[in-house]
Amino acid sequence: MKKLVVLGAGESGTGAALLAQAxxxxxxxxxxxxxxxxxxxxxLDHKIEFEECKHTWDKIKIADEVIKSPGIPNHIAIIQALQEASIPIIDEVEFASRYTKASLIAITGSNGKSTTTHLAYHLLKAGGLNVGIAGNIGTSFARKVLLEEHNYYVLELSSFQLEHLQTFKADIACILNITPDHLDRYDNQLNNYIAAKFRILRNMIKEGYFIYNQDDTNIREYLVKQTTNLPQLYPISLTQSTHHGAYVENNHLHFVGDNYNFQLPTQTLPLLGKHNIYNTMAAISIASLLGxxxxxxxxxxxxxxxxxxxxxWIANVNQVSFYNDSKATNVESAAVALESFTSPIIWIAGGYDKGNDYNVLKPIVKNSVKALICLGKDNQTICKAFKESNIPxxxxxxMQEAVSLAYTLAKPQDIVLLSPACASFDLFKNFEDRGEQFRYAVQQLLTSIN
Known part of the structure; x- marks a missing residue:
């Protein structure tokens, strides 16, 4: 009987352990x-042996293979010891892929992964396909493979989940964008982070499809270096037409493939913002390629x-619209959110600053933001960054004070936008908790006025 050790007992690790036992x-x-x-x-229910608050080397070193949960850094002692002992280390996604014959649609990117994954899944399911959704989103891939049978899986994959792929092969792969993120994991080298993202192409064959953002400089420049074993390329772009892929022209999205050619007016899109045009083009391209x-x-x-x-969108309070973008935990996400509106914005931002460079936001704030409300334990950095923007x-x-103040500052047709550009764990459990507290505060405001 093969011995498998799973490091980490969150959703990924527990899902992998249950599948491995089965x-x-x-x-x-x-x-x-x-x-x-x-x-x-x-x-306990499945009688799987475990330990917590420690890693016992004598119990780990006997493994034929180790599944490492994605959040575990590669530089820690236990991982170094495994590598020195030449014990194979894989990811839960790699392990789960061995036990399904489903076609795999793999989606990654610095921003927009969850939206694109959910939209692609929704389109495929609405179109009658037997499809599952998993990965860096809700239920682990391993648990899904254990409990369900599907012909297709749409997988959201982070760079962490891509690092230890060995035999995993996507039938359709998608990279939405690459901006600096998690660089502490990659020796502060952007190229290392980019290389991790491009592992999504590993093992793909020429009959597969690669959907990528042609307008993203990091993707475009890295792809030029990849000259062998590439799948069929399907670029998406807001600025350039293509013979295969998707592009925008005359307020229409154009989709072109070997077996399809159609247009969609941009006003039919269900999501706000330029970034969501890319996300929608990717999801529709996936659906089109699958027939x-x-x-x-x-x-x-x-x-x-x-x-x-x-x-x-949370609510409209006396013609002031409130939007929850708590998932925007970095500068690039906040930028696309701020650019999504033409009305003046009261911006609620801040939190745990991960060494943000706010310069990209300054011209956007100057053009679109009428007031900034900093919501964090230590607001010094973000306040200083926008001090010269000449806004209050x-x-x-x-949170309730932030929402009440925003409403006081707003005029009819204004937007109140929670888009923090920072992590949440200085004041909140996670970004979901932050967003739910925003929702509750807006609902309380609405109740008090009515």
């Missing part, structure tokens, strides 16, 4: 932190509601 492996789970109650109970008709795609677009915490800047550590 496939006949002797499984041991090791987590250096306390395992959360729900996942611990699942391991869905224009009519089916259009029906799917009409029923797509978008995702919580991603440019999510306020500070608070309470």
């Amino acid at each position: 496939k006949g492996y002797q499984v041991f789970v090791s987590d250096k932190n306390i395992i959360t109650k729900g996942y611990k109970q699942q391991l 869905l008709s224009y009519a089916s795609i259009l029906d799917g677009l009409r029923t797509f509601k978008g995702l919580p915490h991603r440019m999510e 800047i306020y500070e608070t550590q309470v």
Whole structure:
């Protein structure tokens, strides 16, 4: 019986452990932190041996293979020891892919992964395909493979999940964009981060399809260096037409492939913002390459509601619209959110600053923002960054105060936008908690006025 060790007992690790046990492996789970109650109970219920708050080398070194949860850095001692012992290290996504015959649609990018993954899944499901959704989004791929059978999987994959792919092969791969993120994981070298993203092409064959953002300099320049074993290229662009792929011209999205050629007016798109045009082009390209008709795609677009915490409309309070974009935890995400509106914006931003460079936001703020409300434990950096923007800047550590103040500052037709550009864990559990507190505060405001 093969021995498998799983490092990390979150959704990814627990899902991998359950699948491995079902496939006949002797499984041991090791987590250096306390395992959360729900996942611990699942391991107990299935009689899977585990340890928490430590990594016991004598129990780990006997593994034939180790599955490393994506969040575990590569430089820590246990990973270094495994590498020195030549014990293979893989990812949960790699492991799960061995046990499904489904066609795999893999989506990555610095921003927009979740929206694109959900939209692609929605279009395929609405079009009648037997499709599942997994990866860096909700349920792990391993758990899905264990519990469900699908002909297709749409997978959101982070760079962390791509690092240890070995035999995983996507049938359709997509890179939406690449901007500096998680560089501490990659020796502060952007090229290392880009290379991790491009591992999504590993093992693809020439009959496969690669959808990529032609307007993204990092993607375009790196792709030029990839001269062998490339799948069929399907670029998406807002500025350049193409014979295969998708582009925008005369307020229409054009989709061109070997077996399809159609247009969609931009006003039919279900999501706000230029960034969501890219996301929508990628999702529709995936649906088209899998044979869905224009009519089916259009029906799917009409029923797509978008995702919580991603440019999510919350309410209109006396002609002031409130939007929750709590998922915008970096500068680039906040930039595309701010550029999505033509009305004046009261911007709620701030949180745990990850060493942000706010320069890209300054011209956008100058043109679009009428007031900035900084919501964080330490607002010094963000306040200083926009001091010369000549807009009112306020500070608070309470969401309800931020929402009430924003409403006081707003005039009819103005936008109140929560798009923090920062991580959430200085004041909140996570970005979802931050977004839910924003939603609750807006609903309380609406109730108090009515």
